[in-house]
Amino acid sequence: MSSPTAAVLLIGNELLSGRTADANLNYIARRMTDIGIKLAECRVIRDDVDTIADNVNDLRAKHTYVFTTGGIGPTHDDITMESIAKAFGVRVERYDEVAEAFTKHYAALNKPTTAATFKMADFPAGAELIHNSATHAPGAKMENVYIFAGIPNIMQAMLEAVIPTLTQGDTIYTHSIDAFISESQAAEALENVQNDFSSLDIGSYPFKEGERFGTSLVTRGTNQKDVDKSFSAIKTFLEGLGAEVRG
Amino acid sequence: MSSPTAAVLLIGNELLSGRTADANLNYIARRMTDIGIKLAECRVIRDDVDTIADNVNDLRAKHTYVFTTGGIGPTHDDITMESIAKAFGVRVERYDEVAEAFTKHYAALNKPTTAATFKMADFPAGAELIHNSATHAPGAKMENVYIFAGIPNIMQAMLEAVIPTLTQGDTIYTHSIDAFISESQAAEALENVQNDFSSLDIGSYPFKEGERFGTSLVTRGTNQKDVDKSFSAIKTFLEGLGAEVRG
Known part of the structure; x- marks a missing residue:
């Protein structure tokens, strides 16, 4: 059994000013679940070299993988590469093969390159592309x-x-069912299921559909038999409560 | 001049498994910008008492305000109140006025209460509602x-x-313009504007609209005159580049 963990670091003032709503965390989270990597935490930080470097160093020591998003374009506020170089104590260097590819690409499009274009050919020394x-x-x-x-x-x-x-x-198995009852009505029985299957991650999430309220009950874990059994237990108590269900 | 800062702590396994896409950070971020509070960072963490308590203690020491979301419902995985009580070294206690309001509310609806319902009447001792x-x-x-x-x-x-x-x-002023040029084309002139107005937060964000690529240029800061002047400088260099613009 392996249990890799990951952290996500979303970089950009625009995420914290509200200009831009992040769409990357959810995608990364779903893909990590698909491949059995536990996403342990995410941080959203500003475009500041030391802030980026400190967070990268903190997260890379704690987790198997760290994924950063943002700040790798051609403009002055794109400082992720230099910040991560600082975190690793190396310089940023020009990767000639990338610079040459830019030159060819822009020539083919008959578009001008600028000094800024080639900033995107600079990487922390030793980085793999x-x-x-x-x-x-x-x-x-x-x-x-x-x-x-x-x-x-x-x-x-x-x-x-x-x-x-x-x-x-390890593969993460999950089952989910929507029931038209309140979380309070489900709480005691759901806690009993959690106590019976302590290695699983059992959660409840209220939803509203038109004027009707309901609760999604979710069980998730790497032991497929226990996930199946816990889901049966959830369905059994929902029947006992006379709850209308779907899914 | 006051410069309050804030941090957001999004709590919930469902955000890190990908089951749920967060919608709260962007709302809070926009409202903080509206009222001149700088949102400095956000963290997304799992439903774990010590993780929540440690993050709350770290963030409340660093920022004027900390806003947490999630984990305050009636089920076993709703552990935010007890975690924050732990962060402050206090107990969770039943707030009788809230419990009584629940009793009346459910009676009026002719719905049953459960022990779980009243979990939502428990708060860290000393908390204001x-x-x-x-x-x-x-x-x-x-x-x-x-x-x-x-x-x-x-x-x-x-x-x-x-x-x-x-x-x-202080009120945060912002201007934004969309130009149908690449970030690379705008980069040098934009950096000059940033250098001329170092207290402002000047950013560029690429966009795609159908098959056309463009760049949004944004200036933001608390000095309205400088925000206006920097925006004029941005518009001037866009004219010089012959860029088609809007907004």
């Missing part, structure tokens, strides 16, 4: 830290490019 | 820590209930 299907500007990997773009489709392409290289954990 | 327009189950305030529900409409009602009591910062 993350080539991806969405863009010719790569991400980068420094040890267990994966440096992704902030734009969702590019972030997703970079994550998908590295997923086959990650150490996957 | 946050009554709100969305639910009869209050949030709570312990010193500078505000404990909100995770369900967005309830969270929003609780935040709106406390906003008039917060120390507001």
